[in-house]
Amino acid sequence: MYYHTPDTSHFVTFIRRFRAWVIAIFILLSVGVFAFIKPELISSDTFFWLSESKQFQKTTQQEYSTSNIGRLSVKTAGFDESTKKRLQSLQAELEYQPGVEQVESLFASHIVYNDRTSDESEIVKALPIGHLSAEKMLTFVKNFPEPYERFVNDDFTEFNFIIHSKNQLRFDHMNIPFEHHYSEPVVEAQLGHYLWYVGVIVLVIVLMSRILFRNYIAAFGAISVTLLTLIWTFSLMYLFTGSKQIHIAMSLMVVSIAIGHYLYFYYRWHVSQFKNDSIRAIEKSINRNLHPAVWTLPVLILSLGSLLFADSKIVTMLSLSLMVSSAVAYIVSIVFLPAFLSYFSVSHPRVGFARICYWFANHEIHYNPKLLKGFMVASLILLVTIVVRLAMTPDGFFDKHVTQNTITLKVPFEDIDLDTLQKIETFESELRIHNHGIEKVDSVVTILKRLDMANKPQTAFDEQRLLQALFFLELYDLKQSYIDKDALNISITLHNADQSAVIRWLEGYKALPIYFTDVESLSESSKMDKTLILAFSSLSALLMIGVIMGIIFRSAKVGFVGFIANAIPIVWFTVFMMVFNFELSIEALIAMTISVGLTSDTIIHFGYKYFRSRYFGRTRKHALEIMFFYSGVPAITSAVVLMIVFALLTLTELQSLQLIGAYGAILMLISLLSDLFILPVLLLAVDNGNKTNHESGKHI
Amino acid sequence: MTVLLFLWCFISMEAVAKELSTKQKVALLQPIEHYAMQYGEGDIKVYVFVDPKCPHSQDFISMLFESPKMRTIYRYYIFFYELKRFNSHDLIGTIYASPKPLQRLLEVMVGKKEIDPLREFEPAVTEKINAIEDVAEQVGVSKRPYLIIAKEWN
Numbered sequence: 001m002y003y004h005t006p007d008t009s010h011f012v013t014f015i016r017r018f019r020a021w022v023i024a025i026f027i028l029l030s031v032g033v034f035a036f037i038k039p040e041l042i043s044s045d046t047f048f049w050l051s052e053s054k055q056f057q058k059t060t061q062q063e064y065s066t067s068n069i070g071r072l073s074v075k076t077a078g079f080d081e082s083t084k085k086r087l088q089s090l091q092a093e094l095e096y097q098p099g100v101e102q103v104e105s106l107f108a109s110h111i112v113y114n115d116r117t118s119d120e121s122e123i124v125k126a127l128p129i130g131h132l133s134a135e136k137m138l139t140f141v142k143n144f145p146e147p148y149e150r151f152v153n154d155d156f157t158e159f160n161f162i163i164h165s166k167n168q169l170r171f172d173h174m175n176i177p178f179e180h181h182y183s184e185p186v187v188e189a190q191l192g193h194y195l196w197y198v199g200v201i202v203l204v205i206v207l208m209s210r211i212l213f214r215n216y217i218a219a220f221g222a223i224s225v226t227l228l229t230l231i232w233t234f235s236l237m238y239l240f241t242g243s244k245q246i247h248i249a250m251s252l253m254v255v256s257i258a259i260g261h262y263l264y265f266y267y268r269w270h271v272s273q274f275k276n277d278s279i280r281a282i283e284k285s286i287n288r289n290l291h292p293a294v295w296t297l298p299v300l301i302l303s304l305g306s307l308l309f310a311d312s313k314i315v316t317m318l319s320l321s322l323m324v325s326s327a328v329a330y331i332v333s334i335v336f337l338p339a340f341l342s343y344f345s346v347s348h349p350r351v352g353f354a355r356i357c358y359w360f361a362n363h364e365i366h367y368n369p370k371l372l373k374g375f376m377v378a379s380l381i382l383l384v385t386i387v388v389r390l391a392m393t394p395d396g397f398f399d400k401h402v403t404q405n406t407i408t409l410k411v412p413f414e415d416i417d418l419d420t421l422q423k424i425e426t427f428e429s430e431l432r433i434h435n436h437g438i439e440k441v442d443s444v445v446t447i448l449k450r451l452d453m454a455n456k457p458q459t460a461f462d463e464q465r466l467l468q469a470l471f472f473l474e475l476y477d478l479k480q481s482y483i484d485k486d487a488l489n490i491s492i493t494l495h496n497a498d499q500s501a502v503i504r505w506l507e508g509y510k511a512l513p514i515y516f517t518d519v520e521s522l523s524e525s526s527k528m529d530k531t532l533i534l535a536f537s538s539l540s541a542l543l544m545i546g547v548i549m550g551i552i553f554r555s556a557k558v559g560f561v562g563f564i565a566n567a568i569p570i571v572w573f574t575v576f577m578m579v580f581n582f583e584l585s586i587e588a589l590i591a592m593t594i595s596v597g598l599t600s601d602t603i604i605h606f607g608y609k610y611f612r613s614r615y616f617g618r619t620r621k622h623a624l625e626i627m628f629f630y631s632g633v634p635a636i637t638s639a640v641v642l643m644i645v646f647a648l649l650t651l652t653e654l655q656s657l658q659l660i661g662a663y664g665a666i667l668m669l670i671s672l673l674s675d676l677f678i679l680p681v682l683l684l685a686v687d688n689g690n691k692t693n694h695e696s697g698k699h700i
Numbered sequence: 701m702t703v704l705l706f707l708w709c710f711i712s713m714e715a716v717a718k719e720l721s722t723k724q725k726v727a728l729l730q731p732i733e734h735y736a737m738q739y740g741e742g743d744i745k746v747y748v749f750v751d752p753k754c755p756h757s758q759d760f761i762s763m764l765f766e767s768p769k770m771r772t773i774y775r776y777y778i779f780f781y782e783l784k785r786f787n788s789h790d791l792i793g794t795i796y797a798s799p800k801p802l803q804r805l806l807e808v809m810v811g812k813k814e815i816d817p818l819r820e821f822e823p824a825v826t827e828k829i830n831a832i833e834d835v836a837e838q839v840g841v842s843k844r845p846y847l848i849i850a851k852e853w854n
Contacts, residue, residue: 121756121843121845122843122845464848467849471746471774471849474770475770
């Protein structure tokens, strides 16, 4: 129970006696394990999500290849012969890039017409539009804009090149002589991303160490504990799952948990040297944190445990990262860390900004119960609304707004006949009816109709005209963009649309066998599957945390505090996302999962400190001060460190890191505010003041 | 009166021709397949009516000549059907009368070779030209080149 103080003196003596051995064993074992297992960093974000995408499996079973689709937007001052030539050269250069399969643009388009010098010809002509002079091109496109709308704007100053490529394209080495922007997000981590990621963490830790603790020991200890936690976590995960693959999001979770755990132990060691020597400080660091730190384990395991049984390796790996790292960080903090710290003592045990803790305690002791009640009711109503909406309309909950995007599909076919064309036309019309923002659907129907209409037919489209259109399609080599050996290609251009809604609609469309072939849609589809699992698991985790907190503190009220204090950041973060129209994506849920892990730690440490102080006869205000001083400072420090780390990750080019970074930073801030302003007040509110040692007759 | 009657007949014929399905057209064309110059080895039959002097027809034949792919996918049954304004009857007869009509067709239409047209032809040649003309009228061939693709009925 929280009022027991474990006797750790023998353990500390043992660790101190064999400290060199302890450190050596940790380092050697870690190096050995690392060399033996050789974990694989998954550099491709896409690969991570595609690895278990059902749509991707469906596509590969059909032996259809997939491509990355990117949009290169080029801005020009105007359009004359020279600009036309330079844009044509750019088209050729893009087509020449390794891995590029197709570049759709105005300069790859054809004008389809019937030579009207006589009415006596049935010959349809298809001429590359680039063969026209700049002036004629401009006039032609302005007169017949429809086929070219997605490639050029009305005043011919912005040109789009839609690039289909095997690999993600890099434009670093290309000389594009115009102002340009490439839409495709970076999903393939480069060495630079990792170095940036590691550099940011190290830099922030060193700064924290210097500013807060005025030494380098804290930084060295944090880096050591984090490194050991990373190695052992991924080694154990390999042992449990047989998977060596580590995604950057998993390592972020481990780093967050390791730093969170470490700071409680280090901080107690640091400040205890104000009155005690460093040896006694080690003892205090362990015996004061042993219980709350160990309680975080069942809380995490039971709350996130259900995710282990989710039908998704990715979700399992993410949740396992959190659980295993928590256990590993705990062991490293009570075995390795004391051995390491026993070599040092601090000359400045005071922590300057710890004084603000007293400010918080002084103000929060006089909280307004009505205000608290109102806030709780509002939060609960919002939580219920979110849960109900998630349960009733889970699909509509997570939207992904895109300004411009392209989805590519394949539809198997045996013969291109009127029936096949009719099915595609019906598909297009239903797609437009049920989805907003469908700018263009480009398929074999589009080009066949263009070829047919060139003759200005007077009668209804029939089989003969279809055969003739197919003839001209073949004659002018226009086929390859639209027809493969056994599949028809459909390209859907979205403009200001909810991409996830379109993908969901396409997944549910049964009248045509549809196969996604663009990597982004496949990856998005896979993320959407996992999003719902993670969303429900995060909600069930909140309930489990409440139950376990109630059991630990033997109080239903504390259980409620555990539940609501964890729920508040999630609820208000969700509201923030909805109000500011941010998408609730898998990255947001990963950030939420990290937040649940860290907030549950904070609640346990706060609750432990507060009720323990109360048990030993401290007044409510004094208990609050002790709680803020011993648990608040490390909680604030870890939140600030992680907030800065997460915020800096938004500067990286890797899309998933950017999103997790942005969402994580916002969530950390909300969690921190909740920990500082709401949690202490909640503890005061549920403290009935009966369980002090004096009143219960127990002795310290 | 005669003019009106002629016009009525013409319109009626046009209407009948428009109503013909591809299957019906192919049924009319199959009996005269042996009069056509076959070009290409593909599985899909394309019946083509051209005039050797018509520039669009020349363009079309040139495109086929330059595209081996189009000759692998399709098999062309090329019929000459005169456009009166080109006055190409003699040239048509001369090409049909040559020992290798297809080769001569390519020389004239693709190679733009000038040949001296014959004035008189053997009855077989005239019979061929008339038979083709007869079917072309029934089918309603109004343009040159005029294509009928018979994928389903080969």
